[in-house]
Amino acid sequence: MNRRVTIKDVAEAAGVGVATVSRVLSGGSASPQTRERVLAVAAQLDYRPSALGRNLRQRRTGGMGLLVPDLTDTFYGQLSEGVLACARSAGEPVVIGSTGGDPEQEADLIGMLLEQSVDRLIAVPSGDAETWAPALRAGMTVVFADRLPSEGTHEDDDTAALAVHDLMLLDGLPPAPRGRPLDVPSVVADDRAGIRTAVRYLRGLGHRRIAFLGGPGHDRRAAAFREAVGTPVDDDLVVFATGSRDSAYAAASSLFLSRPDLTAVVAGGNVLGEAAVLAARELDLRVPRDVSLVMYDDVPWAELCSPPLTVVAQPGRDMGYRAAELVMRSGGRRPRDVVLPTELIVRGSCGPRRP
Amino acid sequence: MNRRVTIKDVAEAAGVGVATVSRVLSGGSASPQTRERVLAVAAQLDYRPSALGRNLRQRRTGGMGLLVPDLTDTFYGQLSEGVLACARSAGEPVVIGSTGGDPEQEADLIGMLLEQSVDRLIAVPSGDAETWAPALRAGMTVVFADRLPSEGTHEDDDTAALAVHDLMLLDGLPPAPRGRPLDVPSVVADDRAGIRTAVRYLRGLGHRRIAFLGGPGHDRRAAAFREAVGTPVDDDLVVFATGSRDSAYAAASSLFLSRPDLTAVVAGGNVLGEAAVLAARELDLRVPRDVSLVMYDDVPWAELCSPPLTVVAQPGRDMGYRAAELVMRSGGRRPRDVVLPTELIVRGSCGPRRP
DNA sequence: AACCATGATGGAATCGTTTCCATGAATCGG
DNA sequence: CCGATTCATGGAAACGATTCCATCATGGTT
Structure with a gap:
């Protein structure tokens, strides 16, 4: 880093004390002519206050x-x-x-x-x-x-x-x-309302065996899912992956394999939704003919998917x-x-x- | 921010000078027993050196x-x-x-x-x-x-x-x-090789009217495209969007509309590729029947697309x-x-x- | 004319660290 | 046994800002 222009340089060049420069620059009181001179000098020297000095003095980092x-x-x-x-x-x-x-x-x-x-x-x-x-x-x-x-x-x-x-x-x-x-x-x-809407929509289409495919942090959504379904949900209809795409794919695959009777899936996030589409395709399950899918999260590619994905959009x-x-x-x-x-x-x- | 444990606290508690503490903690020389004592005290007090002080002294921010x-x-x-x-x-x-x-x-x-x-x-x-x-x-x-x-x-x-x-x-x-x-x-x-591969692949499939759909920063790719095609390329077969998804969509649409004779498109990035798919669909152009598409960037959803997208992958x-x-x-x-x-x-x- | 309130100003302390330098002890070789 | 070298050590300066406080000039009031 090159030699930096400090507040001291500005003070000397403007013929004032450092305290005055600091005041002018941070909006404190100063006489109009002093203020003008200091600002001019600061601009001319291309002075930038160092966040380092300020932060240390104020004992906190900005940002x-x-x-x-x-x-x-x-x-x-x-x-x-x-x-x-x-x-x-x-x-x-x-x-x-x-x-x-x-x-x-x-x-x-x-x-x-x-x-x-x-x-x-x-x-x-x-x-x-x-x-x-x-x-x-x-x-x-x-x-x-x-x-x-x-x-x-x-x-x-x-x-x-x-x-x-x-x-x-x-x-x-x-x-x-x-x-x-x-x-x-x-x-x-509002996960609760979002999931509820998705579940009601699927139920309205006649689905009764609905699964939830979640990832880390989707506990609230899973809970909302159980609540929205109302009747107790089989434990193996609520599966969780661990975050990686591989894990999501594995979870989706095993879900489809272990419960061939399910007719609809709610994916708790876009990575899970992606995995569900992939896994379904791999197992020759057609969407939405064989299995319906709602994905939490709207993402630009949801529309490009085949078929375009029905989603619960949340304002990220x-x-x-x-x-x-x-x-x-x-x-x-x-x-x-x-x-x-x-x-x-x-x-x-x-x-x-x-x- | 609560009162912070400083190097001074550690020095006092360990009965040594601040300089010694600093040296121990940053791997300088110190006698074994001193080192041990300082480390013990530091751990006990849960001391974390403040990056603020260090950065100011060293006149640079880490990171x-x-x-x-x-x-x-x-x-x-x-x-x-x-x-x-x-x-x-x-x-x-x-x-x-x-x-x-x-x-x-x-x-x-x-x-x-x-x-x-x-x-x-x-x-x-x-x-x-x-x-x-x-x-x-x-x-x-x-x-x-x-x-x-x-x-x-x-x-x-x-x-x-x-x-x-x-x-x-x-x-x-x-x-x-x-x-x-x-x-x-x-x-x-290696944009040059990547684009060249894409173009050769398309030419191998018989395509002659190939367009390039680029975004900001894709100049090198556009240039590589022109070079790979060899013969001079019509200017309206190389179009640029400005970065937003809307702009990309508009550029793709107008490309398809103004050059109905094109049979293949190389998209310079995933946002452009997305736009191309969307625009083609909107105009009832089927991919790949009516128009072939290669997208720069491999992204997880490329595989979910209908049809799955042929891409030039780069290791982001x-x-x-x-x-x-x-x-x-x-x-x-x-x-x-x-x-x-x-x-x-x-x-x-x-x-x-x-x- | 003396006094006080007001406001501009600069000096100096401060933040927490690193690092230079002086000091003192200890070790080594001759 | 002494001078020289090494080594651990602590005091103090430095980094660049903010801010407290004392100072000084000014203008208005009694």
Whole structure:
């Protein structure tokens, strides 16, 4: 790095003290002629205040952190674009990290952000409360987007309890103090309504054996699925993959193989939807003739698919933007959670049930 | 932010000077017993060195910047994942920015990075040499990925000259000093070979009227296209969109409408490919019966498309990883440019020409 | 004319780290 | 046994900004 123009240089060139320059540049009081002179000199010297000095003095880094599971997942790409748009309009830097859905990597990245004194963070969490404790203990302002951390794994956890709890969250009620609930604001889609709409739509087409294909972080959607179906759902009709495309494909394949009687699938995310299409094709199941498919997430390629995919769209970009707003404007008080609407977009991947 | 544990606290608790603590923690010399004590105390206090203090002292920010046009473009998602993987393994933070393909925003983001004293930057450039001058002048280590900045617009620039110049670059030769060439290392795919393969494949199927549908930054690919075709190409068979999906769709539509005689299209990127499929469908052109299509970039959904898309795959993730390596390991010397191989993956979107 | 309020201004402290340099002890060779 | 070299160590300066506080000039009020 070349020798940098510092505030001292500007002060000398303008014949004033450094304090005055600082005041002028950060909007403090100064006489008009001084202000003008300082600004002129600063411009002439092409002076840029060093964020390093400022941050050290203020004991905080400007900007915010952003943690997502995977940038090749279009949905997280959209979410990130939203965050970046908001940050850009505020002129703030964004430090990004990709966790791969792995709590351990997530913890490492949190540690890295802590070292950087990044004190505001937007995250699509992969770990549980324990993973997030260090960040909160250090006083970070955290906003969760798209999902909430899974509860710590207590031995007495059963899916039903988890479901009820999570659905309460969805309605904006304070979570029942189960385990160690994190008091962190969040921006999520209305998964409950979105899934419900999808299930009702499929039922309206006559489907009765509907499966849910989820990925990491789709617990809330799975719970909403069970609730929307109403009657108890066979456990092997709700399957989970681990995040990678391979795992999603394997989960989809084994679902189709183990339950040849199913007539419809709800995929909990675009990677899962992709896997479902691929697996169905491989097994010679035609969509929607043999099996109907609704995918959570709208992505540009859903329309290109054969057939075009019926989806539950959630506003990824807005989600990111709102989360960034929240994390920036959080003036000490805990902001309200934000729940964004979803929309069922009917294309061609669902048909009436065939006997 | 809570009161932070500083090096001073550790020094006091361990009964040594701050200098000693610093040395121990950064691998300097110290007696075994001192080292042990300091490490024990540091661990016990959960001490994390503040990157702020260090960076100020060393007058540089650790980590690197990353500038891409659009994170919802799967290819840039892949590239970013590569960069992040490399950075993560080195424990370095990445400051990301999305330029939207707009040189002005790019310049703003460069300014922001400069303020942050980020001195290493990986970029998929949108602006020209002028946009990049400030960064280079400030001594930033820059690596371009996926593409090179377009030359400044000189009035005497013509496409042919640009093509020749860029193709020389592709072969790893130093660029002819035309205008103000930037001496910046780069990691790009072998566009020339990739496009040539695609064109030869199409010609082998009998196609003679082949069009190229490009986006911003696809000049090299367009030039390679012209070269691969050999005979002069009608100007209206090489069309460019401006980056948005809408613009890509409009360009594809108008291409099909203005040249109903074309029988094959090479799309310069996945967004363009998507647009081509959409536009063809809208105009009732069947792929590959009425028009064959090869898309640059392999993306997961290419296989889901109807028909599955024949693509020229380029290794996005590797590209990012290599670029990050370059920007980190660049020990003063300018590293060699990296050119990565492409691969034609034949699926179902190309067929023999029909009269 | 004395006094006070106001506002502009600059010096100096501060943030947390690294690193230069001086000090003192200890080890080594002659 | 002594001078020279090595080595661990801590004090203090430096990085570049913000901000507290004291100072000084000014203008208005009694």
